[in-house]
Amino acid sequence: MGSASKNSRTSVATQKFFCSCGGEVVMKTLFESGKLKNVAECTKCKRTERRPKDFK
Template sequence: MAGASKNSRTTVSTHKFFCSCGGEVIMKTMCEGGKVKNVAECTKCKRTERRPKDFR
């Protein structure tokens, strides 16, 4: 009996993070010095942090 693959059973959920100023936090990928860095940036006040959790 063929079952569904493991990847098709997982659910994808997105969590929205918000800055203290009220803006939404989005993730950006930047290339600096030949290295790829992921940074979180607020759309309203343009504050950047390493992770979305750091905006608390």
């Protein structure tokens, strides 16, 4: 009896993060001093943090 693989059974869920000002938090990649740096930025107030969880 063939069954579905483990990866096909998992559902894909993207989580949206929101800033305290009400804006949506998006991830951006910056190239600074020869390194790639991922930062989270609010679309409304332009506040930047290291990761989306830091906006709470």
